[in-house]
């Protein structure tokens with residue numbers, strides 16, 4: 001039977017199969033009376049989401065598919081062995097990662113074309129999302145092989161829904177470039193796109209980030225979008241030390257800078273709503289003196305360096321920035 005026409009049992013009243021029974025040990029029974037994990041798996045490619053930290057986030061369907069597949073193609077077989085060991089799954093594994101994606105895909109497609117059932121997993125979360133999987137899916141589709149998503153944990157969406165930032169519209173960008181120049185130009189392009197957008201609809205931009213680059217990324221955001229730019233950082237999602245930091249780019253930079261070390265996996269989110277993001281607000285609400293003061297505070301820059309940075313981000317000369325800064329100092333005095 002086709003996997004799509006044979007969905008796993010689910011809750012009554014939610015538009016899924018209503019005829020679900022439960023065994024004495026709590027395991028779900030499918031409509032036909034077989035334990036869900038014993039049902040035959042249809043041939044095809046299964047893209048299986050795995051936990052991003054908390055092992056309870058594996059789904060019953062993912063376990064059934066991983067148990068019943070002929071082979072599991074893993075980003076890192078040692079990493080997946082831990083997950084499979086935890087759930088007592090003995091399905092053979094094969095490596096499928098960025099470096100052998102193209103060659104291995106050919107081999108897997110041949111197995112799929114002859115009726116194989118292959119599951120693909122990455123180290124964590126959804127295959128294909130900043131991880132291998134998408135190339136194989138595209139090749140399987142081109143070869144006429146059925147492709148089934150087995151949904152589950154994903155860091156970007158988990159971060160988004162609890163960030164407090166708009167969740168109805170968003171753009172996922174993957175990792176920001178690691179090189180400073182490329183990172184700044186990506187952010188500048190994004191800022192320009194937001195500024196030119198004709199819509200004021202709430203939107204969020206989602207990035208994967210690393211602990212050793214997050215301070216630089218926040219400093220660049222504060223610099224390019226303005227220190228008051230609303231952002232959020234989701235760290236160690238679903239794990240023991242899960243943490244959300246919410247505030248402005250300057251505030252998050254200051255909070256993280258004050259820590260002896262920055263660790264863990266993280267997702268960085270920028271509020272891309274035109275009226276919230278700083279292309280407009282930096283110009284209208286934040287004075288040059290505010291920006292200089294924020295840079296001195298958050299990045300311990302000297303007055304001279306802070307002025308230089310602000311002059312560059314506002315595309316004005318250093319002497320012009322200096323005069324504006326003096327004018328605002330005399331207004332305050």
Ligand code: SAM
Nearest residue numbers: 052125126129130154155208209236237265266
């Ligand atoms: N495929 C995964 C997914 O669906 O989320 C993403 C894989 S990508 C190679 C790994 C990055 O995802 C990490 O560097 C981090 O930015 C983010 N990430 C993964 N797990 C996370 C977690 N538990 N908490 C926060 N971010 C996480």
